[in-house]
Amino acid sequence: MTAQDTQEATGPETAVPEATAAEATAGATGATGSAGEVPMVVAQRVRKRFGQLEVLRGIDLKVRQGEVVVLLGPSGSGKSTFLRCINHLEQIDAGSIHVEGRLIGFRRSGGRVHHLRPREVTRQRRDIGMVFQHFNLFPHQTVLENVVEAPVGVLGLSKAEARKTAMELLTRVGLAEKAASYPRQLSGGQQQRVAIARALAMRPKLMLFDEPTSALDPELVGEVLATMRDLARDGLTMLVVTHEIGFAKEVADRVVFMDGGQVLETGTPQEVLDSPANPRTRAFLSRFL
Amino acid sequence: MATTQPPATRDDPGKAELPPGAVPVVDVAGASPVRHPLRWLAVLLLAVLAAQLFHFLITNPHFEWSTVGAYFGAQVIGQGIATTVELTAIAMLIGIAGGVLVAVGRMSENRVLSTVCGAYVWFFRGIPVLVQLVFWYNLSALLPRISFGVPFGPEFISGHTNTLITPWLAAILGLGLNEAAYMAEIVRGGLLGVDQGQTEAAAALGMGRARILRRVVLPQAMRFIIPPTGSQVINMLKATSLVSVLALADLLYTVQSIYNRTFETIPLLIVACLWYLVMTSVLYVGQSFIERYYARGATRHAPQGFWNFALFRRRPDAPSPAADSPLAKEET
Numbered sequence: 364m365t366a367q368d369t370q371e372a373t374g375p376e377t378a379v380p381e382a383t384a385a386e387a388t389a390g391a392t393g394a395t396g397s398a399g400e401v402p403m404v405v406a407q408r409v410r411k412r413f414g415q416l417e418v419l420r421g422i423d424l425k426v427r428q429g430e431v432v433v434l435l436g437p438s439g440s441g442k443s444t445f446l447r448c449i450n451h452l453e454q455i456d457a458g459s460i461h462v463e464g465r466l467i468g469f470r471r472s473g474g475r476v477h478h479l480r481p482r483e484v485t486r487q488r489r490d491i492g493m494v495f496q497h498f499n500l501f502p503h504q505t506v507l508e509n510v511v512e513a514p515v516g517v518l519g520l521s522k523a524e525a526r527k528t529a530m531e532l533l534t535r536v537g538l539a540e541k542a543a544s545y546p547r548q549l550s551g552g553q554q555q556r557v558a559i560a561r562a563l564a565m566r567p568k569l570m571l572f573d574e575p576t577s578a579l580d581p582e583l584v585g586e587v588l589a590t591m592r593d594l595a596r597d598g599l600t601m602l603v604v605t606h607e608i609g610f611a612k613e614v615a616d617r618v619v620f621m622d623g624g625q626v627l628e629t630g631t632p633q634e635v636l637d638s639p640a641n642p643r644t645r646a647f648l649s650r651f652l
Numbered sequence: 653m654a655t656t657q658p659p660a661t662r663d664d665p666g667k668a669e670l671p672p673g674a675v676p677v678v679d680v681a682g683a684s685p686v687r688h689p690l691r692w693l694a695v696l697l698l699a700v701l702a703a704q705l706f707h708f709l710i711t712n713p714h715f716e717w718s719t720v721g722a723y724f725g726a727q728v729i730g731q732g733i734a735t736t737v738e739l740t741a742i743a744m745l746i747g748i749a750g751g752v753l754v755a756v757g758r759m760s761e762n763r764v765l766s767t768v769c770g771a772y773v774w775f776f777r778g779i780p781v782l783v784q785l786v787f788w789y790n791l792s793a794l795l796p797r798i799s800f801g802v803p804f805g806p807e808f809i810s811g812h813t814n815t816l817i818t819p820w821l822a823a824i825l826g827l828g829l830n831e832a833a834y835m836a837e838i839v840r841g842g843l844l845g846v847d848q849g850q851t852e853a854a855a856a857l858g859m860g861r862a863r864i865l866r867r868v869v870l871p872q873a874m875r876f877i878i879p880p881t882g883s884q885v886i887n888m889l890k891a892t893s894l895v896s897v898l899a900l901a902d903l904l905y906t907v908q909s910i911y912n913r914t915f916e917t918i919p920l921l922i923v924a925c926l927w928y929l930v931m932t933s934v935l936y937v938g939q940s941f942i943e944r945y946y947a948r949g950a951t952r953h954a955p956q957g958f959w960n961f962a963l964f965r966r967r968p969d970a971p972s973p974a975a976d977s978p979l980a981k982e983e984t
């Protein structure tokens with residue numbers, strides 16, 4: 364697949380239906396009925412600049428429900444920025460991003476587009492989990508408190524209920540016995556697995572991973588990738604920025620190569636990683652051999 | 653010494669018998685410590701000075717230690733102390749609450765708000781507290797009447813400034829508003845000290861701005877805010893003595909009014925000094941406890957036990973973290 368194919372795949376004909384009043388209610392009910400029809404993420408000609416520097420120059424990307432997409436690209440190509448636009452940590456300048464058919468950060472009414480209020484943006488972020496390169500666990504809270512914080516504070520779950528789910532999640536990432544530890548008492552790999560559990564505790568429909576293993580010692584990378592592989596197997600929709608080519612080959616449904624703020628190539632791991640069509644993809648991948 | 657061996661040092665004759673490249677068997681346990689003759693001299697000098705000071709305190713009759721003893725527990729002194737503590741507490745509460753508001757306002761994206769808050773800090777930090785106190789006290793000369801109501805509209809309450817702004821209120825306003833300016837800078841420094849990634853992680857979890865501030869940023873900023881705030885409280889306790897110019901019966905004013913009658917100036921000042929020292933010492937200990945609370949999770953060590961902490965004992969080295977747990981998939 365080439366860049367042109369990508370344009371076509373997310374072009375106007377398959378674009379998200381125009382916003383209607385019904386859209387909000389469809390989103391609120393979890394869109395479970397239409398699973399498989401509404402794509403998880405649709406980015407259309409997304410542009411973003413920081414001052415003079417145009418970091419995203421018309422990104423088109425579609426992520427289907429349950430799909431694992433790995434985003435590759437050289438440093439400074441805008442991968443992190445794009446990921447942060449999806450949950451509106453950065454505000455896009457042009458184009459649009461829909462998650463489960465809902466426009467992110469803006470709302471359409473009467474043929475015009477309006478900015479959402481901070482409160483509404485906050486609400487949209489509930490369904491989108493994010494895992495950061497530097498974990499960003501809350502150091503003043505224990506592992507359990509980290510995982511329980513948002514479900515109790517944001518979703519309004521009871522403490523007991525939230526603790527129960529948190530312990531299940533910590534068991535799942537293999538850290539149940541560390542529940543009472545503080546993040547700084549854990550290794551990097553353990554911290555990142557707690558961060559994953561913390562994001563999962565919000566029951567997100569989409570998980571964004573921004574180089575989750577880049578800050579880890581090589582021997583700790585495996586445990587985090589194993590946890591992520593586990594999530595992918597369970598059908599969680601994931602958009603992963605990583606330099607772990609092996610992980611991409613094994614787990615990704617699709618690999619997207621970005622450079623200079625544009626998507627240059629997209630396709631199956633075999634297509635993009637083994638026989639890249641774009642010379643820049645080839646040059647980038649040659650560094651990993 | 654064998655001449656065929658590599659040159660050996662005089663201090664280490666054993667080395668001469670060793671084959672080249674080998675190292676002698678040495679055990680550093682029981683090594684004699686380095687001597688510090690100058691340190692001993694300094695200790696001796698200080699001991700002599702301390703003895704002299706002690707002699708001076710005991711033998712100088714002007715201290716009138718019996719008078720000090722008589723007044724130290726007097727009820728009137730107790731009332732002065734109560735006023736001092738009350739002023740410190742209320743002014744500090746105003747200072748902390750106001751400081752948080754001004755700090756958050758200064759960091760706001762709203763330009764007008766941040767400029768106004770910056771101007772507040774500039775103004776109140778730029779004028780001596782004593783001048784501010786006197787100014788509040790004399791507010792009636794500037795504004796004979798104070799009223800609350802709709803701006804340029806009807807009034808709800810109004811009254812003469814002189815009856816509204818009592819010396820007590822002037823003291824609270826002067827000390828509290830001044831303190832808010834200093835606290836604002838301390839709080840702002842603390843908030844800036846918290847990694848931006850914390851705010852982002854919390855936002856990505858769907859937490860709103862107020863909740864992020866309250867649950868994530870402020871608790872971490874506390875580690876930076878508490879130590880300077882502790883010194884602010886101690887400073888405030890001492891600064892309350894300035895209100896004696898407003899004829900407010902704090903500790904200093906109380907002893908002053910006694911010695912103006914009895915001329916026992918020095919012993920009464922000593923009573924005040926001793927009480928100020930007692931209060932600041934209590935604050936110092938309290939501050940240490942609060943610091944310890946907010947330091948939780950800040951180091952890789954488990955929190956220190958109470959008695960180790962209270963007796964300034966060094967914490968025993970925390971055990972190394974247990975070996976990594978097995979992966980989830982290996983367990984299932």
Ligand SMILES: Nc1ncnc2c1ncn2[C@@H]1O[C@H](COP(=O)(O)OP(=O)(O)OP(=O)(O)O)[C@@H](O)[C@H]1O
Binds near residue numbers: 418443
């Ligand atoms: N807040 C910001 N202000 C100004 N410039 C920024 C900001 N964030 C990112 N940039 C710039 O945008 C460009 C893309 O950054 P981004 O972090 O998205 O790259 P990346 O693809 O994630 O790179 P890496 O692999 O190194 O993480 C970089 O040149 C970076 O300097």
Ligand SMILES: [Mg+2]
Binds near residue numbers: 442443444573574
């Ligand atoms: Mg990045």
